[in-house]
Amino acid sequence: MLSFHMQTIGWIILGLALLFIAAQTYTTIQTHRTEQRAYTVIDSYGELELRRYPPNVLATVELPDTLYASGSRTGFRRLAGYIFGGNEAGAQIAMTAPVYMEKQEQGMRMAFVMPGGRTSVLGLPGPNDPGVRLIETDEEVFAVMRFGGWMNDARMAEMQGHLLVEVAAFGLEVTGPVTFMGYAPPWQLIRRRNEVAVPVRKPETRLGAPSGGLGSGF
Numbered sequence: 001m002l003s004f005h006m007q008t009i010g011w012i013i014l015g016l017a018l019l020f021i022a023a024q025t026y027t028t029i030q031t032h033r034t035e036q037r038a039y040t041v042i043d044s045y046g047e048l049e050l051r052r053y054p055p056n057v058l059a060t061v062e063l064p065d066t067l068y069a070s071g072s073r074t075g076f077r078r079l080a081g082y083i084f085g086g087n088e089a090g091a092q093i094a095m096t097a098p099v100y101m102e103k104q105e106q107g108m109r110m111a112f113v114m115p116g117g118r119t120s121v122l123g124l125p126g127p128n129d130p131g132v133r134l135i136e137t138d139e140e141v142f143a144v145m146r147f148g149g150w151m152n153d154a155r156m157a158e159m160q161g162h163l164l165v166e167v168a169a170f171g172l173e174v175t176g177p178v179t180f181m182g183y184a185p186p187w188q189l190i191r192r193r194n195e196v197a198v199p200v201r202k203p204e205t206r207l208g209a210p211s212g213g214l215g216s217g218f
Contacts, residue, residue, distance in 0.1 A: 035096045036183070037113045042141070045170040048163075050200070053140045057114040057121055058100070059083070061132050064107045068153050072101060075110030082127045083112060089125035098181035098195065103156065142179075142197040143167050151194055156180055159196045172200040 043050040065071030083093035100111040121134040145163045160178050176199035183193040
């Protein structure tokens with residue numbers, strides 16, 4: 001009888017494990033299918049990737065929170081409210097990746113990229129939430145570093161420091177604030193993609209015109 005119960009428990013555990021793997025695999029596939037903000041890789045320096053981003057439209061919200069956990073939850077809920085019908089037209093707007101987070105001395109900012117490579121706010125419905133703003137960005141050049149796992153305040157501080165050390169080592173000039181980018185939903189537990197980025201320029205012409213970073217309106 002004991003052997004039978006152990007065998008049953010074993011099958012249950014195996015079934016749950018297979019269900020977990022299937023769910024995570026599906027989530028990962030869906031994440032890869034989500035529209036991502038376009039960019040062009042123009043150079044690389046060690047762990048850094050230099051990217052040129054074309055003009056886009058962002059939905060942004062400023063938050064008083066200084067801790068990532070509380071700020072990210074509130075910011076995501078308010079921005080998701082806008083794209084999931086909380087706007088003047090009651091329209092559904094497709095979710096994109098990444099989600100942007102910029103930490104500040106007295107709060108933080110979060111942003112969603114509007115889909116379809118939009119470069120103008122014309123044609124987008126206004127947000128019902130007065131704290132959500134639509135802004136147009138200019139072409140931007142960023143130094144970007146990728147990392148995995150989960151974001152938290154300690155991890156973000158560590159990666160920001162690492163990024164700025166690498167940027168300085170390669171003689172790049174920082175032109176705006178550090179921004180974090182998350183590509184995976186909270187329920188994705190494997191193969192999580194995060195990035196930390198900062199707008200930069202270099203005297204050589206290969207980087208093109210100086211970048212205003214997300215600070216061009218963000």
